[in-house]
Amino acid sequence: MAVAHARAFRIVLRISYLLLAAALTWLFVAGIDYYSLPLDQRPHHPDFRSLRPAGTVGHGLGIVGSLQILLLLLYSLRKRWRRLAGLGHIGRWLDAHIFLGVSGPLLVTLHTSFKVQGLVAVSYWSMMAVAISGVFGRYLYLQLPRNVLGEAMTLEQIQAQLAQTDQRLREQHGLDQRIMSALEAVTIAGGSLWRLPLNNMLLGMRLRGQLPAGASPAVLGDAKARVLLGRRILFHHRIQELFHYWHVIHKPFAFLMLIIM
Structure with missing residues (x-):
């Protein structure tokens, strides 16, 4: 049963990535004329009302992307609250965490229409730092063998x-x-x-x-x-040492991003 659940989860995750890639490609291609314009010319574009950050499409992308970023906190809650230990393998939670960490920033990027200024820019680049450092953290995570519960082995x-x-x-x-x-x-x-x-x-x-x-x-x-x-x-000692420094970088940017949001 556990093997079947793991296989089903992997299939759903792959489909989710494919759908995300297809949706982002379609949105980018459909809006490339608008996104490539200077800021002062955008109000004259026919798609301005829908693709601007406050527009119907832009605002919707911002809501969905921001919600996905907030859902990233569930992984930290799953790791620290033992009562949630029975709610799925920690590795699958991490895979979902990574998907949200990829999808959320990309949707928010489209929401901003590739133009960020002022305090929003601080939040945006903090978000990108969290996403990029997350890729590095995933690499380190994979280098540490884990038991059947997904916990790092000593x-x-x-x-x-x-x-x-x-x-x-x-x-x-x-x-x-x-x-x-x-x-x-x-x-x-x-x-x-x-x-x-x-x-x-x-x-x-x-x-x-x-x-x-x-x-x-x-x-x-x-x-x-x-x-x-x-x-x-x-490489065990080196990986543990890098994990420590990774947390020093990843967490502050995450908190800064959430505070400004």
């Missing part, structure tokens, strides 16, 4: 999981010490924290050169899990 828990994976590779899959040493070398060769996504994408190709010919998908899967866990142990 370094000791990751090391224990790595030891179990090593034991499974040796005892169940019969990998000898030479291959295990090769896997350790691949782990260490992961490069810097910022190159991890690319290196992890190429991991399958590298592992096929280290594992016995005809290795089963189960062996390849455990070997990949072993390398990824090892790399996350290597």
Whole structure:
């Protein structure tokens, strides 16, 4: 049942992104003539009454975008209020949080008709700083292994999981010490924290050169899990440190944005 719910959520999320992309593209293309005009010429455009920030379309975009930004607070509430722990996996809450964090600022950008001034500009650029830093935070989040509840595992828990994976590779899959040493070398060769996504994408190709010919998908899967866990142990302290600095940047901009809104 949990697997079915997770699959259904992913499908809904993908459809939501597709609909958002289609709607934004249509709105931008339909209003490009208006958006490209200087401010002093816009009142003479036939779409001025609808696309200006106080217009029917512009005002509606502002309401929907602002509502989505306010809904971002639900994720923080879900993380901190234990009574909400049973309302879905924390990872799905984060995915919804990211969708709202992408959709809201884009809708607000169209609401402003790409022109922000005065105090509104402070709120707008604070919002964009929150959105951009959120992408960085999502990357850091993905580098920390999590348990079935979506909670970040401690370094000791990751090391224990790595030891179990090593034991499974040796005892169940019969990998000898030479291959295990090769896997350790691949782990260490992961490069810097910022190159991890690319290196992890190429991991399958590298592992096929280290594992016995005809290795089963189960062996390849455990070997990949072993390398990824090892790399996350290597970068664990650095990731935690970056998370601290990320919160120092992300939260103040979020509060500033909400106060001015």
